Amino acid sequence: MSTKKHIKNGTLVTPEGIFSGDVLTDGSTIAAVGEVGPESTAEVIDATGCYVLPGGVDVHTHLNLKLGDRQVSDGFYAGCVAAAWGGTTTIIDHPEAGPAGCNLHHQPEYYRGLLEKESVIDYGIHGVFQHVDEAILAEIPSLVQQGYSSAKVYMTYGNMLVPGEVQRVLEAMKNAGGLAAFHAEDDAEISRLRAEFAENGHLAPIYHAKSRPDYTEADSIKIIADLAAKTGATVYIVHLSTGKGLDVIREAKKSGVKIIAETCPQYLLLDDSCYEKTDGLKYIMAPPLREKGNGEALWAGLADGSISVVATDHCSFSYADKKKFWQGDFRKAPGGSPSVETRLPLLFSEGVLKGRLSLQRFVDLVSANPAKIMGIYPQKGVLQPGADADLIIWDPAAEKIISPESLHQLCDYGPFDGMNVKGWPRKTMLRGTIIVENDRFIGKKGSGQFLQRAPFKDETLCSSDHHGGKR
Numbered sequence: 068m069s070t071k072k073h074i075k076n077g078t079l080v081t082p083e084g085i086f087s088g089d090v091l092t093d094g095s096t097i098a099a100v101g102e103v104g105p106e107s108t109a110e111v112i113d114a115t116g117c118y119v120l121p122g123g124v125d126v127h128t129h130l131n132l133k134l135g136d137r138q139v140s141d142g143f144y145a146g147c148v149a150a151a152w153g154g155t156t157t158i159i160d161h162p163e164a165g166p167a168g169c170n171l172h173h174q175p176e177y178y179r180g181l182l183e184k185e186s187v188i189d190y191g192i193h194g195v196f197q198h199v200d201e202a203i204l205a206e207i208p209s210l211v212q213q214g215y216s217s218a219k220v221y222m223t224y225g226n227m228l229v230p231g232e233v234q235r236v237l238e239a240m241k242n243a244g245g246l247a248a249f250h251a252e253d254d255a256e257i258s259r260l261r262a263e264f265a266e267n268g269h270l271a272p273i274y275h276a277k278s279r280p281d282y283t284e285a286d287s288i289k290i291i292a293d294l295a296a297k298t299g300a301t302v303y304i305v306h307l308s309t310g311k312g313l314d315v316i317r318e319a320k321k322s323g324v325k326i327i328a329e330t331c332p333q334y335l336l337l338d339d340s341c342y343e344k345t346d347g348l349k350y351i352m353a354p355p356l357r358e359k360g361n362g363e364a365l366w367a368g369l370a371d372g373s374i375s376v377v378a379t380d381h382c383s384f385s386y387a388d389k390k391k392f393w394q395g396d397f398r399k400a401p402g403g404s405p406s407v408e409t410r411l412p413l414l415f416s417e418g419v420l421k422g423r424l425s426l427q428r429f430v431d432l433v434s435a436n437p438a439k440i441m442g443i444y445p446q447k448g449v450l451q452p453g454a455d456a457d458l459i460i461w462d463p464a465a466e467k468i469i470s471p472e473s474l475h476q477l478c479d480y481g482p483f484d485g486m487n488v489k490g491w492p493r494k495t496m497l498r499g500t501i502i503v504e505n506d507r508f509i510g511k512k513g514s515g516q517f518l519q520r521a522p523f524k525d526e527t528l529c530s531s532d533h534h535g536g537k538r
């Protein structure tokens with residue numbers, strides 16, 4: 068059991084507003100927020116000049132992904148340590164597909180076993196639909212009851228589902244309290260373009276982006292939104308990357324479709340000119356980086372409530388491996404990039420400090436909203452008595468230039484290398500225990516806990532969410 072902690076003189080960001088005050092933790096939870104009486108037995112932490120924020124919740128990571136002979140470079144331990152350095156105290160990880168034909172429980176249970184040994188922060192795991200039949204559909208209620216209340220559907224790649232299958236999944240998920248999370252890209256059109264570029268010898272990294280044009284995302288989202296309308300189920304769109312896709316989401320919300328959107332820092336801050344650089348290979352990821360202008364559209368979507376979550380899609384295939392595997396053909400390079408450690412600092416620096424987001428909105432996007440949508444609120448994502456004492460002492464003046472050396476992510480590059488970012492955690496606390504302070508990581512391997520996530524609640528953030536637009 069952790070000692071009591073009295074965090075003094077910070078600026079607290081709470082659902083009721085932003086004000087100076089104190090936070091008292093007792094054991095693993097928050098005991099008081101705001102006015103805290105004299106606490107002679109508590110360890111005092113001075114937060115003068117800092118914000119006190121709820122720990123970050125990253126609901127889209129691939130910390131341990133393996134695809135055949137390709138493997139991400141960090142793994143669960145290093146990935147969770149990096150997350151903690153960046154102020155994230157909860158992840159919900161997306162497993163890769165399991166052995167062909169495996170049941171729905173297979174991958175989440177396998178991942179849970181790994182995380183129990185490795186994790187230093189709390190975690191949930193998404194399921195993944197690889198095929199659909201009666202047996203898979205019959206597993207959904209128990210999957211949800213066991214705390215895996217969301218599962219991924221791919222509209223592209225080998226394990227993609229077709230619309231008829233998606234409809235059956237949505238009906239079953241709706242009945243069981245599950246939330247389906249969609250990778251929305253139009254497989255047929257992308258396959259056609261890839262083949263066409265390859266035939267003409269267009270294999271440089273830029274053709275990765277050109278073969279997945281913005282309308283392939285928007286068209287796929289349209290199909291998903293129509294199926295959501297037809298079934299009455301809620302759908303969650305992962306890693307939204309285009310203004311066109313955002314327009315489809317806005318239209319769908321307007322007509323009452325229950326659709327929630329997530330985006331990631333790379334789609335807000337980078338564009339497809341990266342593919343023309345000599346190290347353009349680093350930016351191979353799907354969806355790809357987009358033409359300039361999409362980022363600003365997505366920022367507007369974050370501010371007005373059309374997009375509810377910023378996650379990372381952290382997937383640390385190293386530059387060394389990208390170079391090794393690609394053999395001059397963009398289709399062979401492992402896709403993905405690392406950012407679990409930089410999500411909060413980037414969004415604070417580029418969002419809050421540049422006037423694109425309020426501080427309250429920032430906390431909603433990185434912590435409160437993902438916790439609500441994924442069934443762990445108010446245990447996570449909020450400063451209030453009774454919540455887990457997952458806290459960040461956030462120093463808004465701390466500056467760092469991003470590089471593999473200045474970060475803790477185990478990867479030989481990052482997509483934001485060279486950026487000067489202002490606002491970093493000074494301390495990170497998990498359930499009342501400090502795990503990062505004084506430039507040291509002091510958490511314990513295996514100390515993260517599995518989160519038994521609640522079933523999805525229908526009313527959660529489907530229309531424009533509550534802090535959007537006004538602030």
Ligand SMILES: [Zn+2]
Nearest residue numbers: 127129161380
């Ligand atoms: Zn992903």
